[in-house]
Amino acid sequence: MKPIVGIDLGTTNSEVAIIREGRPLVIADAAGKQIVPSFVGRSPTGEMLVGELARNQYTVDPERTIKSIKRKMGSDERVNLGEETYTPPEISAFILRRLKSMAEEFLGESVEQAVITVPANFSDKQRQATKDAGEIAGLEVLRIINEPTAAALAYRLDREEDQFLVVYDLGGGTFDVSVIEINSGVVEVRASHGNTELGGDDFDAALVKYIAEDFKQQHGIDLQADRRSLARLTRAAEAAKIQLSDAPFAQIREEFIATQDGKPLHLEMEIERSRFEALVSDMLESTIECVQQALEDASLSADEINKVLLVGGSTRIPRVADILEDVMMAQPHLEVDPDLCVAMGASAQAGIIAGEPIDAVLVDVSPHSLGIEVAEWQMMGPVFDQYNVIIRRNTPVPVSKSEVYTTLSPDQKNVEIKVYQGEEPIASHNTLLGEFLLEGVKQTKRGQPEIIVNFDYDVNGIVHVSGKDKRTGAAQEITVTATPDRLTEEQKADATERVGDVEIVWDAAPTDSHEDAVVLLERASEVDDSLADGEEKTDLRELISALETALGNQDEEAIDELQEELLDLLYDLED
Ligand code: AMP
Numbered sequence: 251m252k253p254i255v256g257i258d259l260g261t262t263n264s265e266v267a268i269i270r271e272g273r274p275l276v277i278a279d280a281a282g283k284q285i286v287p288s289f290v291g292r293s294p295t296g297e298m299l300v301g302e303l304a305r306n307q308y309t310v311d312p313e314r315t316i317k318s319i320k321r322k323m324g325s326d327e328r329v330n331l332g333e334e335t336y337t338p339p340e341i342s343a344f345i346l347r348r349l350k351s352m353a354e355e356f357l358g359e360s361v362e363q364a365v366i367t368v369p370a371n372f373s374d375k376q377r378q379a380t381k382d383a384g385e386i387a388g389l390e391v392l393r394i395i396n397e398p399t400a401a402a403l404a405y406r407l408d409r410e411e412d413q414f415l416v417v418y419d420l421g422g423g424t425f426d427v428s429v430i431e432i433n434s435g436v437v438e439v440r441a442s443h444g445n446t447e448l449g450g451d452d453f454d455a456a457l458v459k460y461i462a463e464d465f466k467q468q469h470g471i472d473l474q475a476d477r478r479s480l481a482r483l484t485r486a487a488e489a490a491k492i493q494l495s496d497a498p499f500a501q502i503r504e505e506f507i508a509t510q511d512g513k514p515l516h517l518e519m520e521i522e523r524s525r526f527e528a529l530v531s532d533m534l535e536s537t538i539e540c541v542q543q544a545l546e547d548a549s550l551s552a553d554e555i556n557k558v559l560l561v562g563g564s565t566r567i568p569r570v571a572d573i574l575e576d577v578m579m580a581q582p583h584l585e586v587d588p589d590l591c592v593a594m595g596a597s598a599q600a601g602i603i604a605g606e607p608i609d610a611v612l613v614d615v616s617p618h619s620l621g622i623e624v625a626e627w628q629m630m631g632p633v634f635d636q637y638n639v640i641i642r643r644n645t646p647v648p649v650s651k652s653e654v655y656t657t658l659s660p661d662q663k664n665v666e667i668k669v670y671q672g673e674e675p676i677a678s679h680n681t682l683l684g685e686f687l688l689e690g691v692k693q694t695k696r697g698q699p700e701i702i703v704n705f706d707y708d709v710n711g712i713v714h715v716s717g718k719d720k721r722t723g724a725a726q727e728i729t730v731t732a733t734p735d736r737l738t739e740e741q742k743a744d745a746t747e748r749v750g751d752v753e754i755v756w757d758a759a760p761t762d763s764h765e766d767a768v769v770l771l772e773r774a775s776e777v778d779d780s781l782a783d784g785e786e787k788t789d790l791r792e793l794i795s796a797l798e799t800a801l802g803n804q805d806e807e808a809i810d811e812l813q814e815e816l817l818d819l820l821y822d823l824e825d
Contacts, residue, residue: 254363254392254604255353256596258400259342259380261320262422262449263563264288265590266349267597268357272609274404274594274601277356285589286352290344291315292332300348309481316341318423321446323383324376339383346387364389365600367592370396370428370442392603398428399437400595401561403602404586406610408435413556416544418574418582419592420537421562423449427541429548429555441547443540448533450491450564456529457487461502461519469515471508479507483517494523495566498654498702527569534569538577558582563589571642585644586611614709619643620732622703622715623668623677625658632658637670637677640705647711652704654720661693665701667717669730683730688717690724707732767801767813774816777823790819 256267256274263285267276276284283302291304292314299307299315308315316329322338329336346364353361368380377394384391398417402408407415415430426444430437461483462473473479482504490500504517545552558578560571565588574582586594594611601608621639625632640651657665665688672680692699700720707713716727774794781787793816800808 251604252363253353253357253359253361254365254600255350255361256400256593256598256600257346257349257364257366258397258590258593258596259320259345259366259368259383260288260421260592261318261424262288262451263589264345264349265593266353267590267593268353269597269601269604269606269608272607274597274608274611276590276593277352279352280355286345286348288320288345289315289317290319290331290341292334296332298344300344309484310478319345321423323379324373339379339386342380342383343386346383346389350387350389362388362390363392363600365393365395365596365603366391367395367397367400367596369424369426369444370398370439371426371444393599395596395599396428396439397426397561397592398430398439398442398559400592400599401559401586402430402432402437402595403598404591404595404611405559405583406598406608407432407557408437414440414548414550414554416541416555416558416578417561418537418541418558418565418570419444419561420564420570421449422564423447423451425449425537425540425562427537427544429544429550440550441544443544443547445536445540448536449562450488452533453491453526453530453564453567454484454488456533457491457521457526458483460525460529461487461517461521464519465517469508469510471510471515473508473517476508482507486517490521491526492566494521494526495568496650497652498523530567530569534567534573537570538573541574541577552578555580559591560584561588561591581642581644583644585613585615585646587613587646614647615644616641616647616649616707616732617643618671618732619673620669620671620683620705620707620713621677622655623670624655635677637672637675637680640703641707643673645707648706648708650704650706652702655701655703656697657691657699657701658696660696662696662699663691663693664689665691665717667703667715667726669713669715669728671732681733683713683732684715684728686715686717686726686728688719688724688726690722691719692721764801764809767797767809770813770816770820771797774820777820781823786823790823793819 253268258265265276265284267274278284286301287305289304289308291299291307293299304315308317314332316331319338319341329341350361364384366380366384368377380394381391401417402415412433417428417430419426424446425448428442429440431440466472473483486502486504490502493500500521502517502519506514507517508515555578558574558580560582571582598608619639620641621637624636624638625634626636640653641649667688668685669683670677670680671683674680702718702720704716705713711732713730713732714727716725718725771794778790793812797812797816800812
């Protein structure tokens with residue numbers, strides 16, 4: 251059978267996937283990379299560059315490099331690349347050719363058919379341009395499917411009961427939210443909204459601006475004025491942003507980023523997660539307005555939505571799930587890798603077309619939330635026994651996450667760290683997995699020390715928990731084991747119903763051995779009838795009556811013994 255690949259042709263990144271052993275698999279290139287940046291460039295020596303190389307060139311030579319061609323699909327605009335001009339489908343075809351050859355290298359055979367995804371709000375013209383791009387690249391496009399539909403297919407929600415979903419897709423350059431209806435296995439977009447000019451690049455830009463302003467205040471030099479230092483700063487900002495998704499601080503260190511009076515200047519700075527969140531907060535809030543608009547367009551309210559799926563690399567920012575949970579009142583799903591989810595769903599659609607049985611993507615997740623006990627300051631003072639989650643339930647593992655905490659009393663020397671597993675807001679209502687004392691905390695005003703607590707969760711459910719005072723470096727750690735999955739509330743209710751329906755006989759029914767004894771007694775009385783009076787008949791009658799008494803008393807031990815004796819006697823008599 252000829253292979254059919256699934257392709258996510260994204261604004262920032264693209265991926266190609268196939269079905270392997272019934273499951274979606276995203277193909278990696280020779281260097282092991284699954285994500286191909288959607289950049290196309292011409293090197294100064296005339297070579298055509300696609301992906302990482304083109305992206306690297308973009309930062310220093312944007313005239314010879316094209317990014318975000320997806321935004322121009324369906325328009326008549328032409329773009330310049332070196333000396334030549336190209337149409338948007340032609341530029342997209344370079345990306346598709348790269349993906350096609352990755353798949354061919356992996357499979358060892360030619361690939362000629364594909365399913366390609368597009369945003370739900372793409373017009374017919376934009377869809378046709380995408381199909382054209384496929385054909386230019388030598389691919390027969392069997393189907394164009396909507397990106398949120400692909401996400402639902404990656405989770406195989408088409409096989410579940412009828413339901414409504416919200417697919418929230420925040421990538422590098424665009425934001426889309428769609429309300430999806432699943433009805434008898436058919437996945438349909440009911441409403442879609444978004445902002446084609448909002449994504450991770452804007453978060454990077456906000457961070458760049460903040461860092462550049464700080465640097466300017468210190469040294470009087472604007473790093474944004476020089477293309478090379480801006481390029482380095484942008485990369486450093488993106489790396490810091492990604493770190494902040496898992497840690498409360500990120501360090502930025504760029505040596506020799508500028509010169510002053512002939513002397514080199516270095517950039518060295520620490521960014522706090524809360525600072526980053528403040529910088530992007532308005533942008534994130536604007537996505538929530540789009541969610542509300544999409545719900546309104548679909549004539550649905552938040553409580554009618556069964557699941558929320560997160561798609562796109564920027565949804566790894568923890569604040570995204572938090573604000574969405576507040577409006578949707580349900581914890582969003584991030585189990586399937588948000589960068590690869592759409593490509594996987596496209597390959598699931600390819601598999602469905604080919605008639606293959608397809609399973610959902612297999613991911614190991616933490617079955618429960620993990621966190622520590624904290625005290626929270628409220629109006630009346632500290633409230634103890636509060637649960638602060640560090641790793642949320644259903645987070646793909648392995649995973650490493652840290653949070654920062656502080657002291658409660660002045661001159662506090664030690665901090666007790668209690669590790670819990672569970673979902674209850676009161677810490678002690680969860681399962682205590684372990685505890686330890688961090689000694690050697692800097693003695694100062696309460697709320698001053700910064701204690702970083704890190705959870706490292708491996709695929710076997712082993713969790714290394716460490717606490718460290720950022721200032722003194724004092725550290726302590728323990729290893730605990732997260733207990734395996736317990737029954738969910740739904741499973742419990744289901745099991746209770748099934749067990750509750752079964753009638754149970756409480757009185758002990760006669761056991762098999764008693765049946766044997768009854769049969770044996772019948773046989774013995776037949777022998778008794780045939781025996782003439784004498785010693786043997788007396789012995790037999792005594793045994794029969796003893797066994798009858800033992801049966802009446804349910805004296806198991808005596809029943810067994812007397813049965814044996816009776817059997818022996820009958821054996822002799824019947825001989
Ligand atoms: P996509 O277009 O879906 O591939 O998303 C790419 C965007 O996701 C880029 O802006 C990345 O910087 C961003 N991104 C990837 N991983 C993370 C992360 N762990 N935290 C925050 N943003 C991320």
